[in-house]
Amino acid sequence: MLCASLPGLDGGAVKASSAAMASLDIYSRCWIGNEKGKWNKLAAATTKAPMKRRFNISAMSSSALAESRCTSSTKFYQEVLNDAREKFTQEISFQSKDRDISLSKALLYVASEDEAFMAFNREMDAYSLQSERRSASLPSDATEYTCVEAMPLAGKNMNEWMVELDVIAREVEVELVSREIGCDLAEVLDAVNMVLFKSRGFKRSSVLVDSKCAYLHSVLSSGYCSAILLSVIYIEVCRRLNLTIVGSRVGEDFLIWPQTGNPEELFKVISGHSLFGIVNGKCVDDPRSRASDINSNSLPGLELATNREIIGIALANLMRLHWKRASRANHGLMLTSPLRSVDHADDKFNRLNVPLLRPQDLRLAIMASERLLILQPHNWALRRDHGMMLYYSREYEEAVQELSICMAFAPEEEAQVLEPFVEKLHLLRVESSWKSRGKKGHLTVS
Structure with a gap:
């Protein structure tokens, strides 16, 4: 049966996000582990067979080796993520005729990017688990594919x-x-x-x-x-x-x-x-x-x-799914919920009362919205929803930027709703920046 329901987060608007690909330093703040620290088939397929020889490495040297390999894996996965996003963007480019766009190829690039991100999370979880246990059984570097098309997806490239x-x-x-x-x-x-x-x-x-x-x-x-x-x-x-x-x-x-x-x-x-x-x-x-x-x-x-519109529907489905999974513990939470309470006389907003969401699913939702904005860069509702997801992700500087752009395109009544929220969000960004600098200064002095 091929009746497709069109997703709409918070009031039926299709969600989206910025066209720029977030760098892996943002991803690395969002990784979570899989159950029991086990790798799935993809993670196993991207590593070489471990050496049979048993190593007797001290906890400190083991940690240093893990950090070195972690850095190598980070670089590799960032290259895969960038390659997948770049080729997705090329596939749906407005310089190409719509009839020349391959639906299957574009959506497989989407899957490759998300799978690379989740594989990176699993690998970081494995490194963390080994570090906690002071284990010397460290995995080898991931296989470096020549292109994103060679990366395995459920057993096939x-x-x-x-x-x-x-x-x-x-x-x-x-x-x-x-x-x-x-x-x-x-x-x-x-x-x-x-x-x-x-x-x-x-x-x-x-x-x-x-x-x-x-x-x-x-x-x-x-x-x-x-x-x-x-x-x-x-x-x-x-x-x-x-x-x-x-x-x-x-x-x-x-x-x-x-x-x-x-x-x-x-x-x-x-x-x-x-x-x-x-x-x-x-x-x-x-x-x-x-x-x-x-x-x-x-x-x-x-x-x-x-x-392009069909790809957009698939991406909106994907973003809606990951947002629901990310906010599962917060029943009834919508992307625009903070906008309704920003004018209240209490200081809840100023206390940074941002609900905790599942970070991996939130990042996947943001990645889907980024691709949607590549397709619809002038859609103010998509940009608003993307900015709100960045707020939930505590990326205040990026959220202020996206919501400010949104206000320039939004109807006047919508811009008036966003304005006080963006002003307070800007204060949060400044406060967060001060706290970050204060911590760095303390570490430097000591």
């Missing part, structure tokens, strides 16, 4: 995941050959549906709670995914079959259908369902959904989504 889409398309061709039929549109769509939903077992997640449903490589591996990524797979497979699939936002849903001069055949009911209904899921039969009102007459009037 990026190019191999692209090939996986080619394999699915060939399975559809085999299905058509077995039927001994021509290339009738209805039969081609039926064959695609057969391979995706029956042979491959792709299923749409009604509620997005697992990050594995939000990354393309995980979806291709498990078959369990968000609706928008299932739409992306459908579009990419059909493109390989020389069949153009288009899509449009309809209310809270994202609908897809083949570009055809005869939309009536999409709505012919066969065995209780139309092809349009099979492709888009139950939303077209739900009277509560605006999608249920679509017919052969209204379909041509829908505004078609561009490839």
Whole structure:
């Protein structure tokens, strides 16, 4: 089922963030450990096999070696992160024609960047655990890939995941050959549906709670995914079959259908369902959904989504997911919650009463919003939400900068809401800077 709900943090606005990639010195402040200090398959795959010889290293020398290797890993992962972001930016560049953008390639760059960040966190956790235990069993440096495309994602590199889409398309061709039929549109769509939903077992997640449903490589591996990524797979497979699939936002849903001069055949009911209904899921039969009102007459009037907009929907899903995970312990917390209380007469804001959020998920949400702002740099609501996430991350200088830019683009009433918050946030930034300088001065004197 390919009915995609459009995410909206705090009031339905799609969230975003700055176009600039945060450096790894910010990332390093956000790492958290995995359970029991174990590495997952990716972390293990990026390291050389440990030497069998047992080392007897003192705690001090062990710590020094760990710090040296930590520095090397930091440099390597920063290069991977920068490479992934740069190539994502190139893929969705406005200098390119929209039809030349590869949905799958852009989203795999997103997955590669996030996976590199999480792998770095796991490796830092391992170093920390070994340091605490004064262990001499230190891992070797991560394998230095020549490019981000060579980095493993769930056992395959990026190019191999692209090939996986080619394999699915060939399975559809085999299905058509077995039927001994021509290339009738209805039969081609039926064959695609057969391979995706029956042979491959792709299923749409009604509620997005697992990050594995939000990354393309995980979806291709498990078959369990968000609706928008299932739409992306459908579009990419059909493109390989020389069949153009288009899509449009309809209310809270994202609908897809083949570009055809005869939309009536999409709505012919066969065995209780139309092809349009099979492709888009139950939303077209739900009277509560605006999608249920679509017919052969209204379909041509829908505004078609561009490839950039489809990528933006996937990124908004990703940011919404990580924000929810980051704020899980703070029930009801919204990005704009601090804006509602800034004018109160108490001093809660001045006491820096910022709720504690899960740092890794918060950073992943910020990274998703950064990519969204690359796509929509003039969207004031996206920039506001990005600035608020930076505030929650206690990056006050960056938050002041983003929210100040937002005020220049926002409607007057929204700018008036932001102004007192930004003023107080600026004071927090100055206070934080003074405290930081005071600590450095104390260390220098002693």
